[in-house]
Amino acid sequence: MRRKPGLFAMVPAALAAILLTISPAVAGAPVQGGTLRAALTASAPTLDPHSGTHLAIREIGLHVFENLLAFDAKFQIVPQLAERWEASADGKVYTFTLRNGVKFHNGREMTAEDVRVSVERFRAVAPRRNELDGLAKLEVVSPSVVRMTLNKPDASFLAAIANPICQLAILPKEAVEGRPINKADIIGTGPYKFVEWIPDRWVRLARFADYKPEGKVEAGGFGGARNAYADEIRFVPVPEPGARVAGLQTGEYEFADFLPSASIPQLTGDRSLRIVRLGPQNYPTVYFNHTGKFKSLKLRQAVQAALNMDEIMQVANDGDGRVDPGLYFKEQVWHTTAGGKLYNQKNPAKAKQLLKEAGYNGEPVVFVTNTSYDYMYKAAQVIQEQLKKVGMNVTLGVYDWPGSLAVRKDMTKWDLFTSSHSTRFDPSANDFYFREKTTFFGYKNPKMEVLLDKASAATKFEERYKIYEEVQKLTYEDVALLKLYDHYTWQGHSAKLQGYTPWVQVRLWNLWRER
Amino acid sequence: MTVYVIRRLLGILPVLILVALGSFLLVHLVPGDPAMVMLGNDATPQQIQALKTQMGLDRSLPEQFALWGRQVLRGNLGESFFLGRPVTQSLMERLPATLQLALLSLVFSLLIGIPAGILAAVRQNTKWDQLIMITAMGGISIPSFWLGLFLILVFSVQLGWLPSGGYAPLWDDFWGGLRILVLPSISLGFMQAALIARMTRSSMLEVLRQDYVRTAKAKGLDWWRVTLRHALKNAMIPVITTIGTAFGVLLGGAVIVEIVFTYPGLGRLVVLAVQRRDYPLVQGALLLASVIYVLVNLAVDLLYGVFDPRIKYE
Numbered sequence: 001m002r003r004k005p006g007l008f009a010m011v012p013a014a015l016a017a018i019l020l021t022i023s024p025a026v027a028g029a030p031v032q033g034g035t036l037r038a039a040l041t042a043s044a045p046t047l048d049p050h051s052g053t054h055l056a057i058r059e060i061g062l063h064v065f066e067n068l069l070a071f072d073a074k075f076q077i078v079p080q081l082a083e084r085w086e087a088s089a090d091g092k093v094y095t096f097t098l099r100n101g102v103k104f105h106n107g108r109e110m111t112a113e114d115v116r117v118s119v120e121r122f123r124a125v126a127p128r129r130n131e132l133d134g135l136a137k138l139e140v141v142s143p144s145v146v147r148m149t150l151n152k153p154d155a156s157f158l159a160a161i162a163n164p165i166c167q168l169a170i171l172p173k174e175a176v177e178g179r180p181i182n183k184a185d186i187i188g189t190g191p192y193k194f195v196e197w198i199p200d201r202w203v204r205l206a207r208f209a210d211y212k213p214e215g216k217v218e219a220g221g222f223g224g225a226r227n228a229y230a231d232e233i234r235f236v237p238v239p240e241p242g243a244r245v246a247g248l249q250t251g252e253y254e255f256a257d258f259l260p261s262a263s264i265p266q267l268t269g270d271r272s273l274r275i276v277r278l279g280p281q282n283y284p285t286v287y288f289n290h291t292g293k294f295k296s297l298k299l300r301q302a303v304q305a306a307l308n309m310d311e312i313m314q315v316a317n318d319g320d321g322r323v324d325p326g327l328y329f330k331e332q333v334w335h336t337t338a339g340g341k342l343y344n345q346k347n348p349a350k351a352k353q354l355l356k357e358a359g360y361n362g363e364p365v366v367f368v369t370n371t372s373y374d375y376m377y378k379a380a381q382v383i384q385e386q387l388k389k390v391g392m393n394v395t396l397g398v399y400d401w402p403g404s405l406a407v408r409k410d411m412t413k414w415d416l417f418t419s420s421h422s423t424r425f426d427p428s429a430n431d432f433y434f435r436e437k438t439t440f441f442g443y444k445n446p447k448m449e450v451l452l453d454k455a456s457a458a459t460k461f462e463e464r465y466k467i468y469e470e471v472q473k474l475t476y477e478d479v480a481l482l483k484l485y486d487h488y489t490w491q492g493h494s495a496k497l498q499g500y501t502p503w504v505q506v507r508l509w510n511l512w513r514e515r
Numbered sequence: 516m517t518v519y520v521i522r523r524l525l526g527i528l529p530v531l532i533l534v535a536l537g538s539f540l541l542v543h544l545v546p547g548d549p550a551m552v553m554l555g556n557d558a559t560p561q562q563i564q565a566l567k568t569q570m571g572l573d574r575s576l577p578e579q580f581a582l583w584g585r586q587v588l589r590g591n592l593g594e595s596f597f598l599g600r601p602v603t604q605s606l607m608e609r610l611p612a613t614l615q616l617a618l619l620s621l622v623f624s625l626l627i628g629i630p631a632g633i634l635a636a637v638r639q640n641t642k643w644d645q646l647i648m649i650t651a652m653g654g655i656s657i658p659s660f661w662l663g664l665f666l667i668l669v670f671s672v673q674l675g676w677l678p679s680g681g682y683a684p685l686w687d688d689f690w691g692g693l694r695i696l697v698l699p700s701i702s703l704g705f706m707q708a709a710l711i712a713r714m715t716r717s718s719m720l721e722v723l724r725q726d727y728v729r730t731a732k733a734k735g736l737d738w739w740r741v742t743l744r745h746a747l748k749n750a751m752i753p754v755i756t757t758i759g760t761a762f763g764v765l766l767g768g769a770v771i772v773e774i775v776f777t778y779p780g781l782g783r784l785v786v787l788a789v790q791r792r793d794y795p796l797v798q799g800a801l802l803l804a805s806v807i808y809v810l811v812n813l814a815v816d817l818l819y820g821v822f823d824p825r826i827k828y829e
Contacts, residue, residue, distance in 0.1 A: 043787060045553065045597035045598065045599070045791070046597075046598075046599050048599075052553055052554065053554060054553070127554050127562050127566070130559070130561070130562070181569075182599035183599070198608070198779070199598050199600075199605065199608070199779075200609075200779045200783060200784060200787065201682060201779040236681075236777065237777075238680070238777045239774060239787075240774045240775055240777070242664055242667075242775070243667075243679065243680050243774075243775055243776065243777050246667045246668070246671055246672050246679040246680070247679050247680060247777070249671075249672045250671045250672055250675065250678065250679050252678060252679060252680065252681065372790070399546060400547075400790065401552070401790075402546075402547035402548065402549075402551065402552045402790065402791070402792045403545065403546040403547050405547070405548060405551040405552065406546035406547045406548050406551070407546055409548070409551075432559050438559040438560070438561070440559075440560060
């Protein structure tokens, strides 16, 4: 451990901004070896990749497992375990040809039969299984070819295969066949193999010597070659932010995720560290309960008109973010500003007028938020103040995250609710908010259902993009929900680590330690 | 004495039944749904319902309690929703970590607390007494997590002498494990040391005023013998009670200190389980904590006899 000078000296924020390294320059050739200790925020509930959407499952899982397809840095779908795929003209039959010579961590070569068994298991146990409801037939054509036939064309099918959230990972048949949720053997094809898991202490992974990287696609996002340079990675759950900061400073961790904004000026002054910004990571949202008083469009419009997103972002995340109306980030091919005129209006006079037209007479509005995610709580406090200024009587219902979710289930107990949307890899991931059958906030609009049906049947990107532009426009016009701002987070690593680029979530492949 | 111990052990049963019922009701009545937490914000109501059915959470509360109670009677605390492994195994994995932290904290608090208490008593109303009592007041008032963060800043980040967190079993890596334990033990033990010092002081003051102490001094016994042998032994009964309570608290899991120091003990496990609404794990941990507490109390009661031979167990 080294002495860290100047700990108590707070570097002014302006200087910090100059010193920030957004993406460290890659110096020299990659070096193999060493153990990389990474502090994550949460403990993985399980390492079975099919079992859940929890962040820690995929943060660790993406180093161990691979899907047939992946998303590249531009969020486009690229082959991963599949060498290529073909879609029939009617958009119903997909044929995947697998890469040759890909080995599982148990030494056996991957075949089409493993793909069949993995997909079947995913359809049986995974929380995301309904995304494959349209899959009518799954055939092993040859040891290296799998054919999937759908009931009807589904534009989001490939995204469901590539989605890293609750990965449709390909595992060997013997590790998953007949295994219930959480009980798969942790054997994948990825650059690192599983060694040891001591819950709440660490997950140890070791470099897989027989890893066969994808070689045709440029490495970026989750796509392309994922080379393992460190001999071992230890993922350590460190839920307390101060402990992540201290561990990074003392060199106990070479990498730490979700660093608190308040620590950034101090950390950027430490030359043994690199602090990088992961932006955007998610966007906070406010849902209306469409079955209660917010059934009234005018009332929803009043809230929409009243909000000042710059102010909310400043308080909720110390200004680390971006005010943008897109339901998909600017970095994504799906980004659009459609409906954006209605976003961030900062117009209290209009809000007051709309409240009058809605016949609002100071009835109490219950705004449910949580303290587990402090940015949501802070955002709710600012929103409460902004709405009070236009004459709304807002009371906060503050719970921890599970408590707030439980309250949300009872539609008589809340009017507004804070949450956030993580990076969506395909716009269809938001469909369920807007469909009457699946939404949890009582939203109902036949026009929206028609648009979503059209989007699902469309197969060309341009066609889908236009429809989702309409969806976003309607979301704003109908005030279905409110997007607040693009939320940035901070990560830090030892200055000796080379090759790290922040993107969506922790990725420690193609990363090495300078000798 | 054997009869006494058996009777005390049998007395644990009603306590456990009450704790089981209390903990079951407590975790189930707090708003929260493990299925929603597991599946995340993006899960549809259908997915949540399916998982609830799979976990048996769609049954009525009495039905769930009966099922769990039957399991517990067979010695099976159930399976953790989140960890997907038996609750007993998860608790037993954490127990050694908590045990070594609790023991070291206790050793630290005894080494500081008892001598400080004696010194304050024999030097009553001097600067020594005032200094020790002010420090003890600070020890009781300073929250252990704050002290922990402060110690990390000074000894880990600034001076780089000790690690800021982690865990190594002492039987695998004694010195490495000990280095990790120093700061959390001080953070935890400081408050207990303060309590023990205050209790030792007041108990010693009472004993030092007794006639037999004056007689001992009059006989010409030296100061050490009078203070440490005659007075201290008789002053120990209330101190042992304090020590026992402290040890029980430490064993139950030092919740916040374990989080600050990234220490994988029982306390951190329980906090995570509560945050995830992992009902079987919370219930199992509360049962274990109460068993530990009762056993520590029993040990304390038996220790009274060692210090005061007049106490008989019947």
